Each structure stands twice: as structure tokens, then as C-alpha cells.
Amino acid sequence: MVLLLARHGETADNANGLILGRRDPPLSAVGFGQAEALATRARRADVAAVWCSPLLRARQTASVVAEATGCGLAVLDDLIESDRGTWEGQAVAELARVSPELHAAFERGDPAFAFPEGESLLDQVQRTRRALTHIAAGAAPALVVAHAGTIRAALMAMGHALPPERELPHGEIVELLWRAAGTGEAGPG
Numbered sequence: 001m002v003l004l005l006a007r008h009g010e011t012a013d014n015a016n017g018l019i020l021g022r023r024d025p026p027l028s029a030v031g032f033g034q035a036e037a038l039a040t041r042a043r044r045a046d047v048a049a050v051w052c053s054p055l056l057r058a059r060q061t062a063s064v065v066a067e068a069t070g071c072g073l074a075v076l077d078d079l080i081e082s083d084r085g086t087w088e089g090q091a092v093a094e095l096a097r098v099s100p101e102l103h104a105a106f107e108r109g110d111p112a113f114a115f116p117e118g119e120s121l122l123d124q125v126q127r128t129r130r131a132l133t134h135i136a137a138g139a140a141p142a143l144v145v146a147h148a149g150t151i152r153a154a155l156m157a158m159g160h161a162l163p164p165e166r167e168l169p170h171g172e173i174v175e176l177l178w179r180a181a182g183t184g185e186a187g188p189g
Contacts, residue, residue, distance in 0.1 A: 007168050007170050007172065009057065010027065013089075019095070022083055036064060039069065049071055050072070051142060062145035078128065079128070079144065082153075083115065125156050125157050129157045155176070158178070158179075
């Protein structure tokens with residue numbers, strides 16, 4: 001099944017280069033514009049279902065899409081962003097400066113990486129796999145509005161190379177051929 005994954009619209013914290021994790025800021029005006037553009041793309045893709053993370057930025061983005069497509073909106077807790085521990089609220093540039101090796105492991109998606117006092121990438125992969133398997137059993141095509149970490153976890157679950165989070169734009173669609181227990185293909189939507 002093809003799943004459409006999209007990163008939520010931008011927040012002020014995103015624009016300021018901060019790690020959000022489970023922090024819960026609202027969309028900025030730019031983020032709402034990105035949600036509107038995503039809604040247009042979702043209508044063109046004939047989206048039949050909209051799913052999202054419980055965090056406000058994802059719910060706000062998904063609500064715009066659900067209203068534009070006439071689809072119901074389902075919130076799925078397993079789509080939540082990773083718990084980024086002591087990194088939450090920190091500037092990415094500062095983390096790269098003070099912890100270059102740990103930051104590099106995060107950037108490249110090292111399977112052994114875990115956020116200090118937070119979640120490991122593999123834990124997020126397990127949650128994301130469970131969520132996407134549930135979504136794939138429903139109406140298609142489905143759009144999943146979540147987070148850069150969730151998209152990277154889905155790509156990792158399917159054996160794909162991971163782009164750094166900064167390369168996953170807000171409000172853009174990534175198509176993923178989802179197979180619950182196999183490999184898949186991913187590409188821009």
C-alpha cells in the first residue's frame with residue numbers, strides 16, 4: 001500500500017532552529033500556509049483518510065487537510081515525535097557544536113543513537129511501524145501528518161537511507177510503499 005507521509009507545517013521554534021521533540025507549539029502563519037498547500041496536494045492525490053500525531057502542530061496541519069478533502073481526521077498516539085530528552089528546546093547548531101559526534105550519529109540515523117535522557121531511534125521505529133501497519137489496513141490512499149522523526153523512522157523501518165531532518169520540508173508529501181514485514185520504496189510525492 002502506498003502511504004503519503006507529510007511533515008507538519010512550520011512553527012516559530014522550527015524557524016528558529018530548535019529541537020522540538022514532544023514540545024507542543026502551534027503552527028506559525030507560515031506553517032498554516034504550508035498546511036493549505038498540503039491540502040491542495042492531498043485533494044489532487046484523492047486522499048481517502050487523514051491520520052496524525054497527537055501534537056498540536058500535526059493536528060492543526062491535518063485539520064486543514066481533512067477539512068479541504070472532506071476526510072475524517074484520526075489521531076494516532078504512536079505517530080508522536082520522538083522523546084528528545086535533554087535536546088528538546090535546544091538549538092540544533094549549538095548541539096552540533098557541543099556534541100558533534102552525537103549530533104552526527106543523529107543526522108545519519110545511526111541505529112544505536114538515542115537522545116540523551118530520551119528515546120532511541122529504534123524505539124521510534126517500532127512505534128512508527130505499529131502505527132503505519134494499522135493505517136495501511138484502512139482506507140487508501142492515506143495521508144499521515146506527523147514529524148520529521150516519524151518520517152525518518154518510517155524510512156528506516158523500510159530499510160531506506162535517511163535524509164537529515166533539515167532536508168524534510170514542512171508540508172511536503174513523501175510517498176512510501178508500505179509492507180508491514182518487508183521492504184518498500186520511497187520517493188517524493
